[in-house]
Amino acid sequence: MGKNQPEEEWNEEEEELDNSDNNDLMGDDFEKNIDNLVKKQIDSKRVKKIDQTKKRATVDSVFDERMYLQVSKILKSGILSRIEGIISAGKEANVYLAYGQNNKEYAVKIYKIDTNTSKWMRNYIIGDPRFKRIPHNVSKIIYLWASKEFKNLKRAYKVGLNVPEPLFIKNNILIMDYIGFGSIPAPKLKDIKFPKDPINLLSEVLYFIKNLYQKAALVHGDLSEFNILYHNQKPVIIDISQAVTIHHPKAEILLVRDIKNIFNYFETIGVEVPNREDFYYEVINLE
Numbered sequence: 001m002g003k004n005q006p007e008e009e010w011n012e013e014e015e016e017l018d019n020s021d022n023n024d025l026m027g028d029d030f031e032k033n034i035d036n037l038v039k040k041q042i043d044s045k046r047v048k049k050i051d052q053t054k055k056r057a058t059v060d061s062v063f064d065e066r067m068y069l070q071v072s073k074i075l076k077s078g079i080l081s082r083i084e085g086i087i088s089a090g091k092e093a094n095v096y097l098a099y100g101q102n103n104k105e106y107a108v109k110i111y112k113i114d115t116n117t118s119k120w121m122r123n124y125i126i127g128d129p130r131f132k133r134i135p136h137n138v139s140k141i142i143y144l145w146a147s148k149e150f151k152n153l154k155r156a157y158k159v160g161l162n163v164p165e166p167l168f169i170k171n172n173i174l175i176m177d178y179i180g181f182g183s184i185p186a187p188k189l190k191d192i193k194f195p196k197d198p199i200n201l202l203s204e205v206l207y208f209i210k211n212l213y214q215k216a217a218l219v220h221g222d223l224s225e226f227n228i229l230y231h232n233q234k235p236v237i238i239d240i241s242q243a244v245t246i247h248h249p250k251a252e253i254l255l256v257r258d259i260k261n262i263f264n265y266f267e268t269i270g271v272e273v274p275n276r277e278d279f280y281y282e283v284i285n286l287e
C-alpha cells in the first residue's frame with residue numbers, strides 16, 4: 001500500500017455504543033438510587049490507587065470537580081457499574097479501572113480540559129485529513145483529541161493489531177478494553193527488567209509499526225517502552241491519540257522517531273536489532 005491509497009471513510013455512527021436502552025431506566029427513582037450509588041462509589045472524590053507493581057493500593061484524592069462530574073455521568077448512564085480505582089494520573093489524562101454491567105473490566109481514559117494541552121494538540125490535528133474543521137474552543141479541541149485516540153485505536157484494532165479494543169467515546173471520555181489480570185493492570189515494558197523472549201517481542205513491535213503504517217495508514221508518533229504494555233508475554237500498544245495518518249506532513253519524522261525509540265530500547269536490553277534505515281524503507285515500502 002502506498003501513499004496514493006484513498007482515505008478510509010469514517011463511519012461516525014458506529015463510534016458510540018448504543019446507549020438507547022438505558023434511557024428507559026432514567027425515571028425519578030432510578031435517578032435517586034443511582035445518585036446514592038454514585039455518591040457511595042466516589043465519596044469525597046477519593047478512589048483507590050492501583051499500582052502495576054502490586055505494592056500499593058492506597059486511597060487517593062484524584063477527582064477534581066470536573067472529573068467527578070464526568071465520572072458521575074458515565075456511572076449514571078449505566079455504561080459502567082463501578083469505578084474500581086485509578087491506574088494512572090497523567091498530565092493530559094487519567095486512566096481508571098472500571099467495571100461494566102456485565103462485571104467485565106474496562107479502562108476509562110478521561111482527558112483533562114486544559115488550555116495549554118489544547119494548544120499543542122492543535123498541531124497534530126491540523127494536517128490530519130480526517131478532521132476538516134478545527135474548533136477554537138478548548139473543550140472541543142480536547143474532545144476531538146479523545147475521538148482521535150478512539151478512531152486510531154479502532155483503525156489499528158480493525159486490522160488485527162495488538163491494541164485495546166475501543167468501545168465508547170463521549171466528549172473527553174474514552175472507554176476501552178482493560179489490559180491486565182484482575183485488578184492488576186499490565187505493566188509497561190519499561191518496568192519489565194527481563195522480558196521473556198525479547199527477540200520475539202522485538203519482532204512483534206516491528207510488525208506493529210509496519211502494519212500500522214501499511215494496513216492502518218497510521219504512524220503512532222509516541223512509540224516507546226512507556227506506551228507498550230507487557231501482557232501475556234506479548235506487547236499491547238497504547239496511547240495512540242497523537243498518531244497521524246501517513247499523509248500528515250509530520251508522519252515521516254514521527255516514524256523515524258518511533259523506530260529510533262524502539263531500536264534504542266531493545267539495544268539497551270541486549271537484543272540485536274536490524275539496520276534502522278533498512279527497516280524504515282521496509283515500512284514505507286520502498287525496499
Ligand SMILES: Nc1ncnc2c1ncn2[C@@H]1O[C@H](COP(=O)(O)OP(=O)(O)O)[C@@H](O)[C@H]1O
Nearest residue numbers: 087088090093095107164177178179185238239
Ligand atoms: N487499556 C488499558 N489497560 C490497562 N492499563 C492502561 C490502559 N490504557 C492505559 N493504561 C495505563 O494508564 C497509563 C497511561 O495511559 P496512556 O494512554 O499512556 O496515557 P498518558 O501517557 O497520556 O497519560 C498507561 O501507562 C497504563 O499504565
Ligand SMILES: [Mg+2]
Nearest residue numbers: 226227238239
Ligand atoms: Mg502514555
